[in-house]
Amino acid sequence: MKNPFRSWKKASIILAVAAGGAITIAAGDNYFEVGKNLEIFNELYKDINIYYVDDINPGELITTGIDAMLESLDPYTQYIAESDMEDYRIMTTGQYGGIGAMIRKKDNGVMVSEPYEGYPAMNSGIKAGDLILKVDGRDATGMGTEEVSKMLKGQAGTKVNVLTSRNGGTPVDHVLTREEIKIPDVPYKGFIDTVNQVGYIKLNSFTQTASQEVRNAFKELKEQGAKKMVLDLRGNGGGLLREAINIVNLWVPKGQTVVETKGKIAEWDKTYKTLSEPMDTEMPLVVLVDTGSASASEIVTGSLQDLDRAVIVGHRTYGKGLVQQTRDLFYNSKLKVTVAKYYIPSGRCIQKIDYAHHDSTGHAVIKADSTIRAFKTANGRPVYDGRGIAPDVEVDLPTMPKLIVSLYSKDIFFDFGNHFQWTHDSIPPPGKFKITDEIFQQFLAFVKEKKFDYRTTSLDDLDKLEADAKKERYYDKAKDAIAALRNGLNPDQAELLNKFRPEIEEVLKSELVGRYYYQSGRAKAMLGTDPDVLKALEVINGPAYKQVLAGTWKKN
Numbered sequence: 001m002k003n004p005f006r007s008w009k010k011a012s013i014i015l016a017v018a019a020g021g022a023i024t025i026a027a028g029d030n031y032f033e034v035g036k037n038l039e040i041f042n043e044l045y046k047d048i049n050i051y052y053v054d055d056i057n058p059g060e061l062i063t064t065g066i067d068a069m070l071e072s073l074d075p076y077t078q079y080i081a082e083s084d085m086e087d088y089r090i091m092t093t094g095q096y097g098g099i100g101a102m103i104r105k106k107d108n109g110v111m112v113s114e115p116y117e118g119y120p121a122m123n124s125g126i127k128a129g130d131l132i133l134k135v136d137g138r139d140a141t142g143m144g145t146e147e148v149s150k151m152l153k154g155q156a157g158t159k160v161n162v163l164t165s166r167n168g169g170t171p172v173d174h175v176l177t178r179e180e181i182k183i184p185d186v187p188y189k190g191f192i193d194t195v196n197q198v199g200y201i202k203l204n205s206f207t208q209t210a211s212q213e214v215r216n217a218f219k220e221l222k223e224q225g226a227k228k229m230v231l232d233l234r235g236n237g238g239g240l241l242r243e244a245i246n247i248v249n250l251w252v253p254k255g256q257t258v259v260e261t262k263g264k265i266a267e268w269d270k271t272y273k274t275l276s277e278p279m280d281t282e283m284p285l286v287v288l289v290d291t292g293s294a295s296a297s298e299i300v301t302g303s304l305q306d307l308d309r310a311v312i313v314g315h316r317t318y319g320k321g322l323v324q325q326t327r328d329l330f331y332n333s334k335l336k337v338t339v340a341k342y343y344i345p346s347g348r349c350i351q352k353i354d355y356a357h358h359d360s361t362g363h364a365v366i367k368a369d370s371t372i373r374a375f376k377t378a379n380g381r382p383v384y385d386g387r388g389i390a391p392d393v394e395v396d397l398p399t400m401p402k403l404i405v406s407l408y409s410k411d412i413f414f415d416f417g418n419h420f421q422w423t424h425d426s427i428p429p430p431g432k433f434k435i436t437d438e439i440f441q442q443f444l445a446f447v448k449e450k451k452f453d454y455r456t457t458s459l460d461d462l463d464k465l466e467a468d469a470k471k472e473r474y475y476d477k478a479k480d481a482i483a484a485l486r487n488g489l490n491p492d493q494a495e496l497l498n499k500f501r502p503e504i505e506e507v508l509k510s511e512l513v514g515r516y517y518y519q520s521g522r523a524k525a526m527l528g529t530d531p532d533v534l535k536a537l538e539v540i541n542g543p544a545y546k547q548v549l550a551g552t553w554k555k556n
């Protein structure tokens with residue numbers, strides 16, 4: 001394949017940009033069009049800066065233009081300005097200097113949504129629900145989360161003053177020493193079935209420590225007697241490619257091809273193989289995925305599926321089969337650019353959206369069904385490209401009731417969590433905590449006090465029906481029936497909340513356990529009723545596991 005960078009060099013392209021000057025480019029290959037458009041852009045930019053009626057911010061204008069240009073390619077090709085390098089570092093390393101707390105916008109202020117366990121915010125007594133009033137003397141009222149976050153972050157070892165208040169009480173001044181915060185890739189590991197000795201590892205991201213954290217978790221669980229393992233990649237949007245390969249290497253032999261990348265430039269085409277001896281090639285392994293599992297998560301999932309090393313349970317994955325590399329630019333900025341597509345061991349690429357083609361509205365299109373091709377796993381099972389990773393055993397995706405969505409959107413669960421935490425010093429351990437009738441009644445009273453207003457979809461549809469009936473002059477004849485229907489579709493609020501009590505209890509349990517036992521406690525508390533986890537146990541402890549890998553399993 002022809003290397004465009006060599007062509008560029010051969011063409012002896014010379015760019016010269018001077019203040020108020022033009023861009024010139026030597027003739028050669030297809031770069032006349034590039035040079036012409038750069039000259040046009042230079043003149044346009046200069047004239048806008050001189051003649052536009054209002055003062056402009058030149059840097060902001062250029063950044064807007066760059067972002068719009070890259071957005072027309074795909075969502076993953078991005079310009080990273082020097083001011084955004086800290087966010088980029090956090091994304092790739094999971095590390096940053098700060099106080100260790102998640103924050104969120106709340107009314108006209110910013111509130112702590114969850115302190116990280118063992119870090120300065122938690123150690124100083126800051127809790128979820130605390131309102132941030134000032135940071136180093138600067139009033140945080142009216143600020144957004146991004147602005148407050150930048151004030152809280154800083155070099156490890158430096159101090160920051162954070163003034164907070166709890167439930168409208170007396171402000172408390174916290175003098176915190178920032179630390180190097182490492183968000184764990186594995187927030188929880190443990191046993192989900194002690195009888196059958198099934199271990200569980202939750203992997204949230206693929207930063208540069210992901211494979212080591214998974215290795216350590218697997219080693220520890222195996223030493224504690226684990227005979228089977230569930231790897232949970234749900235909601236994991238991916239990260240570093242090499243970490244995905246190292247994780248696959250834990251369960252497949254050395255020298256096995258995990259993924260190949262193929263792009264426009266031949267020198268960037270690579271084959272990635274496992275480089276180390278595996279930890280265990282025989283232990284039954286189930287991987288949990290959902291629509292939030294993407295990129296590196298799909299490499300791990302797809303490779304283990306193609307090699308028939310694991311059974312995949314859950315929901316179809318996102319479908320990102322593109323590889324990005326970063327290129328250094330001037331002034332300490334970077335370009336993250338899509339350079340290749342990746343292909344897992346069966347030879348398939350699971351990229352779902354075709355960014356090279358757009359519909360009439362300008363949006364990239366999903367690959368047509370007619371283009372989907374079948375491939376084979378190591379045991380000869382059929383798998384397909386172009387649609388993400390389809391699980392071997394699919395779990396019915398529960399529909400989130402509109403009531404729950406409305407309670408979420410109006411912060412009812414979060415606010416109740418604050419109220420509960422302020423009035424209860426402790427709760428039972430994660431594995432034993434339950435939403436008792438007393439707690440549920442407290443929640444009902446809290447919702448009533450908040451004057452929560454909720455309208456069902458049925459009532460919205462009835463309003464439309466009534467309006468149409470009036471337009472068509474049938475209302476007088478039907479008004480008694482409509483009134484009776486409205487009465488039946490408009491239950492008492494307590495009755496409505498009780499109707500969805502099981503779903504509400506699950507959300508409440510997650511919210512409350514997180515207040516007292518943080519991320520790890522929340523994960524442990526939710527496993528016992530998680531439908532995907534229960535299905536994983538059913539598969540790994542039953543005949544389905546071997547049947548799936550042999551290609552003889554039939555969906556009930």
